[in-house]
Amino acid sequence: xxxxxxxxxxxxxxxxxxxxxxxxxxxxxxxxxxxxxxxxxxxxxxxxxxxxxxxxxxxxxxxxxxxxxxxxxxxxxxxxxxxxxxxxxxxxxxxxxxxxxxxxxxxxxxxxxxxxxxxxxxxxxxxxxxxxxxxxxxxxxxxxxxxxxxxxxxxxxxxxxxxxxxxxxxxxxxxxxxxxxxxxxxxxxxxxxxxxxxxxxxxxxxxxxxxxxxxxxxxxxxxxxxxxxxxxxxxxxxxxxxxxxxxxxxxxxxxxxxxxxxxxxxxxxxxxxxxxxxxxxxxxxxxxxxxxxxxxxxxxxxxxxxxxxxxxxxxxxxxxxxxxxxxxxxxxxxxxxxxxxxxxxxxxxxxxxxxxxxxxxxxxxxxxxxxxxxxxxxxxxxxxxxxxxxxxxxxxxxxxxxxxxxxxx
Amino acid sequence: xxxxxxxxxxxxxxxxxxxxxxxxxxxxxxxxxxxxxxxxxxxxxxxxxxxxxxxxxxxxxxxxxxxxxxxxxxxxxxxxxxxxxxxxxxxxxxxxxxxxxxxxxxxxxxxxxxxxxxxxxxxxxxxxxxxxxxxxxxxxxxxxxxxxxxxxxxxxxxxxxxxxxxxxxxxxxxxxxxxxxxxxxxxxxxxxxxxxxxxxxxxxxxxxxxxxxxxxxxxxxxxxxxxxxxxxxxxxxxxxxxxxxxxxxxxxxxxxxxxxxxxxxxxxxxxxxxxxxxxxxxxxxxxxxxxxxxxxxxxxxxxxxxxxxxxxxxxxxxxxxxxxxxxxxxxxxxxxxxxxxxxxxxxxxxxxxxxxxxxxxxxxxxxxxxxxxxxxxxxxxxxxxxxxxxxxxxxxxxxxxxxxxxxxx
Numbered sequence: 176x177x178x179x180x181x182x183x184x185x186x187x188x189x190x191x192x193x194x195x196x197x198x199x200x201x202x203x204x205x206x207x208x209x210x211x212x213x214x215x216x217x218x219x220x221x222x223x224x225x226x227x228x229x230x231x232x233x234x235x236x237x238x239x240x241x242x243x244x245x246x247x248x249x250x251x252x253x254x255x256x257x258x259x260x261x262x263x264x265x266x267x268x269x270x271x272x273x274x275x276x277x278x279x280x281x282x283x284x285x286x287x288x289x290x291x292x293x294x295x296x297x298x299x300x301x302x303x304x305x306x307x308x309x310x311x312x313x314x315x316x317x318x319x320x321x322x323x324x325x326x327x328x329x330x331x332x333x334x335x336x337x338x339x340x341x342x343x344x345x346x347x348x349x350x351x352x353x354x355x356x357x358x359x360x361x362x363x364x365x366x367x368x369x370x371x372x373x374x375x376x377x378x379x380x381x382x383x384x385x386x387x388x389x390x391x392x393x394x395x396x397x398x399x400x401x402x403x404x405x406x407x408x409x410x411x412x413x414x415x416x417x418x419x420x421x422x423x424x425x426x427x428x429x430x431x432x433x434x435x436x437x438x439x440x441x442x443x444x445x446x447x448x449x450x451x452x453x454x455x456x457x458x459x460x461x462x463x464x465x466x467x468x469x470x471x472x473x474x475x476x477x478x479x480x481x482x483x484x485x486x487x488x489x490x491x492x493x494x495x496x497x498x499x500x501x502x503x504x505x506x507x508x509x510x511x512x513x514x515x516x517x518x519x520x521x522x523x524x525x526x527x528x529x530x531x532x533x534x535x536x537x538x539x540x541x542x543x544x545x546x547x548x549x550x551x552x553x554x555x556x557x558x559x560x561x562x563x564x565x566x567x568x569x570x571x572x573x574x575x576x577x578x579x580x581x582x583x584x
Numbered sequence: 585x586x587x588x589x590x591x592x593x594x595x596x597x598x599x600x601x602x603x604x605x606x607x608x609x610x611x612x613x614x615x616x617x618x619x620x621x622x623x624x625x626x627x628x629x630x631x632x633x634x635x636x637x638x639x640x641x642x643x644x645x646x647x648x649x650x651x652x653x654x655x656x657x658x659x660x661x662x663x664x665x666x667x668x669x670x671x672x673x674x675x676x677x678x679x680x681x682x683x684x685x686x687x688x689x690x691x692x693x694x695x696x697x698x699x700x701x702x703x704x705x706x707x708x709x710x711x712x713x714x715x716x717x718x719x720x721x722x723x724x725x726x727x728x729x730x731x732x733x734x735x736x737x738x739x740x741x742x743x744x745x746x747x748x749x750x751x752x753x754x755x756x757x758x759x760x761x762x763x764x765x766x767x768x769x770x771x772x773x774x775x776x777x778x779x780x781x782x783x784x785x786x787x788x789x790x791x792x793x794x795x796x797x798x799x800x801x802x803x804x805x806x807x808x809x810x811x812x813x814x815x816x817x818x819x820x821x822x823x824x825x826x827x828x829x830x831x832x833x834x835x836x837x838x839x840x841x842x843x844x845x846x847x848x849x850x851x852x853x854x855x856x857x858x859x860x861x862x863x864x865x866x867x868x869x870x871x872x873x874x875x876x877x878x879x880x881x882x883x884x885x886x887x888x889x890x891x892x893x894x895x896x897x898x899x900x901x902x903x904x905x906x907x908x909x910x911x912x913x914x915x916x917x918x919x920x921x922x923x924x925x926x927x928x929x930x931x932x933x934x935x936x937x938x939x940x941x942x943x944x945x946x947x948x949x950x951x952x953x954x955x956x957x958x959x960x961x962x963x964x965x966x967x968x969x970x971x972x973x974x975x976x977x978x979x980x981x982x983x984x985x986x987x988x989x990x991x992x993x
Contacts, residue, residue: 184593384816384817398920400809400814405809406922407793407921407922407923408792408793408922408923408924408958409922409924409957409958410922411922411952412920412921412922413920413922414919414920414922414952415919415920417919417952418915418916418919418920419912419915419916419950421831422830422831429952429953430953431949431950431952431953503828506827506828507827507828507916507920508920510823510824510826510827511807511821511822511823511824511827511916511917511920511921512816512821512920513815513816513817513818513819513820513821513822513823514816514817515817515818516817540840541827541828541840543820543823543826543838543840544838544839544840548818549817549818
């Protein structure tokens with residue numbers, strides 16, 4: 176806790192004006208003054224500076240309220256390019272994104288078992304290709320490189336502490352990329368990035384609390400408290416995939432057993448479906464689902480979803496069992512955090528609304544009665560782009576202060 | 585998010601100076617300037633104002649660093665009286681407390697089944713008696729009334745939303761007491777108050793994260809994030825007593841089953857010990873613990889602790905089983921929050937360090953391997969006074985800003 180200096184006040188007020196125009200523009204200078212409680216003189220000064228940076232522009236005239244028609248200000252969506260990467264479990268993807276979260280160009284590099292230095296080379300390749308794909312002759316600067324990746328990430332120092340699927344430990348990826356490209360670099364865990372994305376570009380309410388649970392190969396979550404990403408003491412807040420879900424459960428890749436990932440991740444569901452299929456084959460039952468029967472050794476997650484959608488009894492059993500476990504885990508999460516807005520994202524959402532109803536039901540069965548919860552549990556709206564947009568939101572937050580709710584210091 | 589005005593800056597800086605002297609005094613004006621990064625002129629102005637309020641005083645001279653010996657400033661512990669109440673499950677207790685958390689006078693009123701209006705009358709009686717017990721002829725003002733109580737409490741509006749043991753629902757206790765005594769009134773859930781107490785008067789590190797788990801008749805916790813009490817969307821953050829601990833467990837008073845309270849609260853342990861005792865008596869076993877055998881229908885928690893301390897096998901079984909369940913629950917809590925400092929308080933701490941070792945072991949068995957936890961799980965240092973001191977900390981925080989880490993607005 177330090178003093179509020181004039182300089183900090185000014186930086187804070189600048190971000191406040193930019194954020195107000197970003198959130199609610201087009202706005203007149205008078206609108207901005209009303210919304211921020213700043214004086215018109217101060218707003219005019221700050222607006223002049225922002226116009227010079229190109230981040231905002233005068234975009235027309237609003238209706239007159241008696242005198243001259245006021246000039247309206249808006250953020251210039253493509254005033255900056257963002258290079259945003261999703262270093263996912265199957266593929267490295269990267270996009271050129273604008274300030275509004277519009278994705279202009281996307282590249283994918285399957286990494287097919289690459290890890291360590293090979294995987295790092297692949298990141299360079301991806302960034303090189305994205306920079307080469309920037310519109311020729313553009314004067315718009317690159318704001319920086321934002322990255323979301325599965326694993327434990329020191330967001331403040333840009334270090335990947337542990338990313339098992341890439342065999343990275345204590346990799347100073349931020350520094351390496353900064354040295355190579357001379358650009359600001361920010362990285363975060365993919366689930367934490369997803370939470371930032373849903374908060375900034377999705378359904379999050381300004382300044383509110385929000386949990387985003389991402390379920391694909393694994394399970395994790397990102398927690399937004401008072402409009403800020405909450406990371407805990409060592410960056411792993413929200414790591415719910417390895418919280419015990421069942422007593423004496425199946426072994427987990429983390430070394431424990433009965434973790435939530437072993438009962439509710441997409442990989443776990445596929446594995447359960449396989450077991451069911453094998454069991455059925457051994458029992459010579461003819462009633463098993465055709466899409467499992469056709470290739471009982473390797474039903475995919477897509478097979479399982481399809482079977483669920485078509486009402487197959489065994490697929491329903493597997494999917495709804497996972498929904499119940501997930502509901503119990505969410506009830507525990509909500510019991511600790513008392514956060515009402517929970518968003519599910521990732522491949523699991525392919526199961527659709529009926530499956531979500533079962534999750535909701537399971538949550539309600541375990542929440543403390545009478546605690547007055549107004550839980551809103553929904554699917555996210557950002558689809559497959561959620562980590563790319565999260566990496567973008569991270570950049571916008573850290574570089575432009577587009578999400579400051581706390582006074583600096 | 586609003587602008588930082590000059591007035592807010594000033595109020596913030598005043599609190600900053602007071603807090604700095606509170607945390608680190610006695611300090612010279614120059615020390616304060618160094619610690620806060622404020623100019624000496626600003627510090628001198630603020631110190632002059634604070635001296636006038638009587639909250640701080642000049643308490644002597646520090647060593648010279650070349651020139652004159654500097655005058656040292658310290659918070660005057662008894663510059664204000666605090667009326668702090670603990671509306672516990674057995675007894676209403678109230679104390680006169682000073683700014684330093686020193687307890688000067690305590691009264692207890694057993695409420696013997698009182699509830700509703702009767703219980704409210706008892707609160708009035710307690711406050712009346714405490715105000716009457718203030719030192720005669722004192723000029724020191726009363727800062728206000730602080731209250732900790734089990735239940736769901738709207739801290740912002742001073743409303744007891746639900747306190748089952750008192751049969752209170754939506755009781756505007758803050759407003760009622762304010763009208764009666766014309767004093768500021770602040771109330772919070774007892775576990776949340778306990779967390780504030782440990783943070784301000786106990787082992788909490790400034791600006792850090794902390795969870796305080798209080799186990800007596802029930803179980804609850806209070807969460808401090810960045811030095812601030814975190815209450816969630818509807819004031820029930822940290823309500824871990826009713827999170828599912830075991831599948832298909834015993835019924836809980838909340839209406840669910842298998843809640844943490846059913847396996848790890850002091851009441852649950854007594855009940856388990858009773859069951860063990862009854863079972864043993866029925867089996868005509870002579871080896872049962874004498875203190876259970878003497879009165880097998882009603883062993884108390886104290887009996888159980890005594891038996892555990894003396895190494896009784898069955899008492900150990902009951903107590904260590906609870907320790908294991910608690911450890912699993914703490915691992916879940918830590919998995920979500922990623923907070924490294926966890927403090928246990930309440931009657932359960934009577935089991936002592938050997939029992940705590942088992943809790944620690946159980947936590948370590950369930951934390952995600954390799955996540956780099958540096959968990960510090962300890963007993964609190966404030967003993968039975970923890971809720972009284974929590975009520976005091978709440979008052980100090982809300983009335984004097986002794987714990988502001990966020991800029992107002």
